[in-house]
Amino acid sequence: MPARIFVFIGGRNIARNVRAPVLLAVSLLQPLAWLALFSQTFRGLAADPAFRTLGYRNYLTFFTPSMLVLSMLFTALQSGMATMTDIGTGMIDKLLTSPVPRAAILAGRVWADLWTMLAQGIVIELAAVAMGARFATGADGALLLLAYGTAFGVIWAAVPNLIALRTRSAELTMALGFFLTLPVLFMSSAFFPLRLQPGWLQAIARANPAAYVITTGQALLNSGYEPGQQARMLVALAVAAAVLVPATVASFRSIKELSRMPVIDVRGLTKRFGAATAVDDLSFSVGEGTVTAFLGPNGAGKTTTLRMLLGLVRPSAGTAVINGRPYRDVRNSVGASLEAAGFHPGRTGRGHLRARALARGADGSRADGLLAMVDLTASADSRIGTYSLGMRQRLGLAAAMIGDPQVLILDEPANGLDPEGVRWLRGFLRGLAAEGRTILVSSHLLAEVAQTASHVVIISQGRLMTAGPITDLTRENATLEDLFLSLTGKEGAR
């Protein structure tokens, strides 16, 4: 099962490259263009006696290993950017919160890089042969160069991935990736024989694994196997792997640890509107895979808290994060339904969901499935202005499910529902909970909450009254209603 998941994740990464024409062009066509360009530009260099005495037959046989390594370096950079994209779109979060072995996520990335680099290497070597290059070591040498280049590329991919995981910034991943990649390339014999370069550059190249791979490749093409050279290269690759791979795995583990943190974490959250304090130093957390009821009397600050959590209201103090980050960074793994009135009355239910899907960069064709999920198929083409309050609540829930989120934040979803609607909502939430989603739902229907939620957070006048598993909190109090009324000072109202 883990192997299948790993192959699936790797296949997804490869498919994304293949489906994006730009990435495909960068991966395959660009190396060919550069190989042809460099070979022609510097072909005169081969006539230089110094160049020939080093044993190179022509510039093409000199440059082919360089081109292979250059392509691997740029593919490694793309790998870091792809990781950054997965972080930005919430894909990593989705995978981390789903029952997928953690190692499969990282292995899937390596798997995709491996096949992409192999494909590039084969294309480059075939192109070089077509342009007249011949391996002095024959087909075996070609396979060895392919293997060494790919191994180097996969190991080097750890660098941009490490940057992506550490910085969580696409810009920094790109900038630092280039900053490190270009010197690696130029401080080697990629473009000009190392032995003709200044001494200090030759000294630096001794610590550059790319230089070893390129030099070994040049030997395979021009002279022979040179076992000593190959041994030095393998040691260099082993050292690079020993340094880079554990660092990347450790960075990935830090994401794993993040997933063990509370999914929703509110700390010292405060909101003041002028002299009035709506939320007062509120702290609570919501664990992964739980359904947590967020309870409080009218005006307790529930909606304000949820809006701060979702980045709609700026806190006066404190923090509210989801999976350790503000909502804007994890929006694609979070679904929310806040108010039934928030619809354009002239738009159809289907049109509303398509607009929301487009805005999230999701597949608009999911609209029909979502409408069916909330039993609104028959009204899909009716204008929302004709919908009942209950139908609007269902439409809001469908919209919250657009990105197939792992975290759901629902504000009074039972408002306006008739008994049949409440029953439907109960089943709906139970179904989502059974799928392992984390749900924070504010409600004032205590009996309903008691049947659906496993945990509860009760606030009053913006302050936390209690929080925890319902079974623990209701041991001393007969029911959740008793607990709620005793904590919120409404007992006399019974």
Place this chain on the structure above:
Amino acid sequence: MITAVRAELYKVATTRMTYGFLGIAAGLTAMIAGVLSTQAGTSSMVPSLSTAAGLRDIVTNTGFAMLTAAVFGATVSSGEFRHKTITDTYLDQPDRVRVMAAKTTAATAAGAVFGAVAAAVATGVGLMAASGKGYRIALSGGDHARYAAGAVLGAALLAGLGAVVGSLVSGQIGAIVTVFVWCLAVEQILAGVSASAARFLPLLGATTMAGADSRAGMPPLPSGIHPLPFGVVAGILAGILVILSGITAHRLDRDIT
């Protein structure tokens, strides 16, 4: 950004109000062009359709369509606050500056359609009126193309400006009133004070870009105005759009309650 623009274009295309405003723009243009056509040549103050000046007064009569585009732009942004859909919009795209930019882009694209429709209607009415009276067409194809381009660009930029005003004011009634008061009162007063200043004002400037001169235009241009070159007016309008967007971008972080 492309995702946000696509979503906003979809919203614009699936809202009946868009087509209502477009109908108003086309209807107003047709009505005014029709009235002006019947009056052409009836006095020494109103040149005949047989002359280039007379025909131009009809085919460049796209000012009210541009005003409609500006009002439409204001509703694109402020409508989100009116219907409380801004909550969902910011949930889907928390970067509020990006949302404003996407709305402005979508409104600008729709505004270009307003301008094109208005230019087509005004030109059609003018040509039919001139042909009906047996006059030869006194304007060249190049003239028509330039006036139409001015109407398209002017309506597009005014719709974009309207969208930014809608984001800044947020209340729909307030945004629409702001656009109307500015275009029909403030600009007219400023133009009355200084005809040369009128060339730099959004609606009147756009009207001159669409080919209207000092004797004509709807809303009317002050007498003695010397229109700026096409590119300069477009640059001024784009500059105003950028500056107003910059100001608005700093005021978008209000609480959505």
